[in-house]
Amino acid sequence: MEYKYIGKDAKRPSAVERITGKAIFVDDIRLPGMLYAKILYPKYAHAKILSIDTSEAEKMPGVVKVVTGKNIKHPFGDCLHDRLPMAVDKVRYIGEPVAAVIADTERHARAALSKIKVEYEPLPVYTDALDAMKKDAVLIHEHSEKYFYVTPLYKPTPGTNIAITYEIKKGDVKKGFKEADVVVEDEFNFHHMSSVAIEPHATIALHHLDGTVEIWTANVGPFAVREQVAEFFGKNISDVRVHIPHIGGCFGYKSDPGIEPLVAYIASFVPGRPVKLRLTRKEDFTSTFIGRGIRARVKVGATKDGKLTALEETLYLSTGAYADTGSNILIVAVQTSGGVYYFPNAHVKGYSVYTNTPPVGALRAYGHPEAEFAIERIMDMLARKLDMSPIELRKKNYITDGKTNVVGEKFKKSDGDLFKCTESVLEAIPPKVEVKEDENYLYGVGYAGLIKAPKAATFASKGCHIKFNVDGTVSLNMAGGDVGQGLWTVARQIAAEALKMPPEKIKVYNEIDTQYSPWEWQTVGSMFTFQGGNAIIRAANKAIDALKRNASLVLKRDPDMLEYDGEYVYDRSYPDVKVAVKDICRGYVTEDGTTIGEVVDVTSYFRLPGVQGPDPETGMGRTGGSYTMGFQGCKVKIDKRTGKVYIDHFATSIDVGKVIFPKGAEAQVLGGVLMGIGETLMEEVRFKENGEIANPDLIRYKLPRIEDLPGKQTVKFIETPDAVGPFGARGLGEHPMIGVAPAILNAIYDAIGYDFKEVPVTQDMVKKVLEEKGLTVKDKEE
Amino acid sequence: MKREIKFTLNGDPVKIEVMPNEKLLDVLRDRLGVKSPKHGCGRGECGACTVLLNGKSIRSCITLAIEVDGQEITTLEGLEKNGMTELQKSFLQHNSFQCGFCAPGMTLTATELLKKNPHPDEEEIREAIAGNLCRCTGYKNIIDAIVDVSKKG
16 A cells, blocks of 8 residues: 555654754753752661661751651552552662652752661562572561552462462463473573663652642653552542653653652652652662563473474562562563464463562563563574474464464464564575684574564553644644654654645644643553554544534535545535635634534544453463564674674564654664663673672663674564554564574574573673683784 | 852853852753753763863763863854754754754764864764763664764865
8 A cells, every 4th residue: 555654754753852952851840949859778678677867967958858758658559559659667679768858959968868867677688589489588578468459460479579470371281291202491581681761760749739749750651650649649640740851761661650659759748849859870770660680491392393382481570679560571471481483382480579679660672572582592492402493493383374372362464474574584694604713703693583562451542632723734642752762753644644634734742741641551562653553543533524524514515425635625526616624623614704513623542452461260361462573683703812792783674564654663673672782792780699789880781882783784674564553553662672682692502502591691701601612712922 | 168160151151150069060951051961870971961171072970160160161052053053964864863862962972073073984983972872773873974974064
């Protein structure tokens, strides 16, 4: 099908503001009478708080108030209400707020922090799920039985450190292993990392004297923030207003309510005064959400001709001090454990376990990279055992038309063509390395499939409000946070196509405000294009229908006899019988001024159709709703002297259904792959034994820099139109990160014959293996 | 304790009393309302706070305000007095930024490079912006945008 605006280059709304430094981020906002907060953190990652003495701090210059957690009445959350904005009687991680100082300046607030005296009784610290699960482990939450949970899926196991347990059972896994000629078993570990947006978290909260609350924050879930803050204070949701200015990058950790409940709590002590909290880079590491942190014990069986027969797996998420925001990551990882492969039999169990680290929350691709890392690594190991090419083994087992994933969702042709994705990657990076070794380097290639669904709440929805203006232009109001991924551009292109008018006539609103924006669950799961795009099409159709009804009054034709072309509504058989859109968008003003018809101002919503919660018995069900699949491959060269892994060429091919904004789609892959290289080769939030973070800065926590760019990147899109997506499009934003780690580790094996089973794989780790295997070369003595 | 400093900010004279340990970034953002330099790390590690001191890029988050007494400071606000620069237009054209938070620092660093060396090769470009972190783009489009400008003029 030929489209006029989608699939073409487009101007990005608000791009000029951003490139000229005029875009307003939270920290750029200064409200009259604003106060500043600084936070006191504990000395221990796990300890009872015996006493807090704030009297000296209160006397310090500029101090308005010193706040502790003693006024907190109950925990809050989304699925499992186990979170606290500030410690009450114990601390559970090193970045947990213990007290806050509110002062006239940040400087004064900071100075007063050191005057707060806290007595602690230290407790044992666990940073790994396996340690926290031991029988004699001290409980991090002593009374998890008291916590509210929305469904039994989120029920903790009291008396243990286990928060969420989730299990899926498909077919008969015992029978499956009996049918297997070959069984491979191993353990994989995906360490914690951080989202590290260049903009650290910042929030302003203001409790008005009438009891309403106003918040300015960098978060892609403004309505979730509103609901959780309202519930925490026992206020009406309608009495909490959340503004979202520009967001300086998200990558996951600005999608759940994070520091907002904390700042709202602190500000409640100074009604009428706005309070700003902006985190330092260190606090951004220690006191917001971290990501990943999953161990997977995997066992797969296959027949000797390479047909997969069974999957048995246990996953352990070290979920941190509070389990609410990590619970669905564990569930998603279990549901994604089979990757892009068809397993007739599967038994997969997952535990999310309380540990003494910052809570785990969303991070680009949310549970998928962790699970698919394990399955994509073990597929290579299985291929070796079968003496089969890893590509052939993969292709034999792809979930194709009519086959089901491990939760029993049946795939159809319109879900995408993995074979085409595979072929296009192999074209760019052939599976055989011509030169395996030269004087300086060892070479290898590796591949991995990828798959991802939004995995949102079943009721998750996006809204679109379309307002026609009397000059025929359109205002488009949505609550999707454009964190740079380009969703305002996509929204404008889809609206242009649906409303048959040039994008220049459509203005996309660029500030989200829960008071004016249509409801949207959260801008997460790479589902804005899919859901938001469909909401736009629905709203556009509604508006066009209204225009036709108005035109029918003017032209004296039945509405279904009329056509709309973006500028006019006209009689389809006599096109010169027409009326201009601009003359009927607020009703039609007749000659004597009498006005007829309706104002064209409509709102529509869209949610993924038929998504359900998992069956309580089997864990199965239509939990994904819409999948995007793809394939990635890379060629690495490894420096024999240093162990440094260079990515010579990285190729990605994703079946996105339909590319809406080509430059934006490509940019998502370029950025996503580099972020994937980061988590594979360098990025890790490292914990000391006492629970302190060893590298909470950008020197010791390595972020990919220009020097880490692949020598070459190939980006390809396959377009198998989706049955439901707008103009056939599917989600894309998070996906490019998913196959990066297993593809690189598979390539490292190809180069040096060693199976790394954890990420990141640092230069030192590779160097050690090279030395053990005698693959290093020493510089010749001069 | 406070000390009066005078400097030129985007061509205009500024006179302000500062504390001896006050950072230039905080003075610019919080006291002078110049918002384009961003606070990313506070330790000179990310480059989001980059400004030009006498035409040379510096990290304003680790520069004391008193150090710029008598000097010339340029931020994006100064470069844009006659509209968008060629570099900014090229960044737009190449889709070289996403969230935009690193963009002021990135473009100022590239501005410094192009002033010193109007036709740098790709290696020189990579070297010049190596200290500016961007989490969104994967850098490739940034390099392309600068290469494009370097070929003109």
